[in-house]
Amino acid sequence: MTQEELIPLILNKDERAFTLLYDMYSKSLFSVISNLLKETEDAEDTLQEVFVKIWKSIDSYSASKGRLYTWMLNIARNSAIDKLRSKGFNNSKKNLSDENFVNLLEDSNNQNNRIDTIGILEFVKKLKPKCVQIIELLFFQGYTQQEASDELEIPLGTVKTHNRNCINDLRTYLKV
Known part of the structure; x- marks a missing residue:
């Protein structure tokens, strides 16, 4: 089933559509989320x-503004970042056992594998080094633009401009 065939079914809240949606996109969305949350x-x-949010807010999706996958990816990424920034999440991570430290090290070694499972890594690597750095911080590590500005020691406006230009470059590579 194509995305174009799936969207009307989802809008009609067809339960089969939810299963199809999950089967089609859960692995790639999970990769993005797990890259940010680690655990x-x-x-x-x-x-x-994320899938509950997608299902409940599908009426706000507009094909004229972009692809369904991009819309869902934004929901997934924003949800993961919200989770990272939540007070409860941060408090739960304060007292980590030594077992968690081993897992954190192993997870950081697998970061490229998780990114590569959604197939985006090869395209990101084609970008200019500054773009790779900005995309890594903003999208794969969950930094805000202000945090990326502080980390890279460049003005916020420059980060925003580079981000926009880099995403446009990435879109160009993805269209080929």
Whole structure:
């Protein structure tokens, strides 16, 4: 089933459509979420919340503004960032056991593998080094534009401009 065939079914709240939607997109959305949250359990919980948000807010999706996948990807990424910034999440991570430190090290070694599972890494690597750096911070590590500005020690406006230009370059590579 194509995305164009799926959208009307979702808008009509067809339960089969939810299953198809999940089957088509859950792996790639999970990769993005787990890349930000690191812990599998947190990523799984967030993925479930993301699909509920998608299902409840599908009426706000507009094909004229972009692809369904892009819209869902933004929901997933924003949900993961919201989870990272939540007070409860931060408090739960303050007292980590030594087992968690081993998992954190292993997870950081697998970051490229998780990014590559959605196929975007090869395209990001084609960008200018500054673009790779900005996309890494903003999209794969969950930094805000202000945090990226501070980290890179460049003005916020420059980060915004580079981000916009880099995303346009990435779109060009993805269209080829």
